[in-house]
Amino acid sequence: MNAFGELVTKAGLKWEHNPVSGFTTDMMNKLRADIIAGRPPAASQLKGPEIRSWSANAGTVILNSRVVGTDYEKMIPPSLAALHKPKGDWLAIPLQIYRVNTMYASRAALDKIDAKGLPRTWDEFNAVAEKMKAAGIATPVATGGLGWADTMDFELVLAGLSSDAYKRALRGGRLRRETVAVPISGTSAG
Numbered sequence: 001m002n003a004f005g006e007l008v009t010k011a012g013l014k015w016e017h018n019p020v021s022g023f024t025t026d027m028m029n030k031l032r033a034d035i036i037a038g039r040p041p042a043a044s045q046l047k048g049p050e051i052r053s054w055s056a057n058a059g060t061v062i063l064n065s066r067v068v069g070t071d072y073e074k075m076i077p078p079s080l081a082a083l084h085k086p087k088g089d090w091l092a093i094p095l096q097i098y099r100v101n102t103m104y105a106s107r108a109a110l111d112k113i114d115a116k117g118l119p120r121t122w123d124e125f126n127a128v129a130e131k132m133k134a135a136g137i138a139t140p141v142a143t144g145g146l147g148w149a150d151t152m153d154f155e156l157v158l159a160g161l162s163s164d165a166y167k168r169a170l171r172g173g174r175l176r177r178e179t180v181a182v183p184i185s186g187t188s189a190g
Helices: 002-010 024-036 049-057 078-084 107-112 122-134 147-161 163-170
Strands: 182-184 187-189
Touching (some): 024 049, 049 078, 107 122
């Protein structure tokens, strides 16, 4: 959001960033309280179904004039556009578009090992992790340490390595260590 704020400021507009700590519920509670108190923000970061909900309950600004004349709508998948125009008009602009299977990487770390890009397979990932380890990068993979995110990461790894094991886990089947081995940087986990 800081980078977005810098772009807004460079365009000659005023940027006021008021982040709310915690999760979506905390942000939604603060937004609701500010609106009820007569202090609605000029803009707020909402996601998916929240946009439809707020557009039904609070005043919104129609952003069609910002989109018309650009190729923006052509670049956005119809399902994503529909979330942002719940009544047919653009009420929000998607800024943070990513999927749960998105990998972010440190450009400095990749440059340090002369990587040509992000790994696309587990074998490539393991090779990159080994090169990082050899280059003194102690943590080739880092997470935010949030339980829900770590659980999601585990599910993604399991689904990527063995769809059968993933399906069994979803159906309540037990996974044994020998069911799936995940070699990452010379270790094995199950």
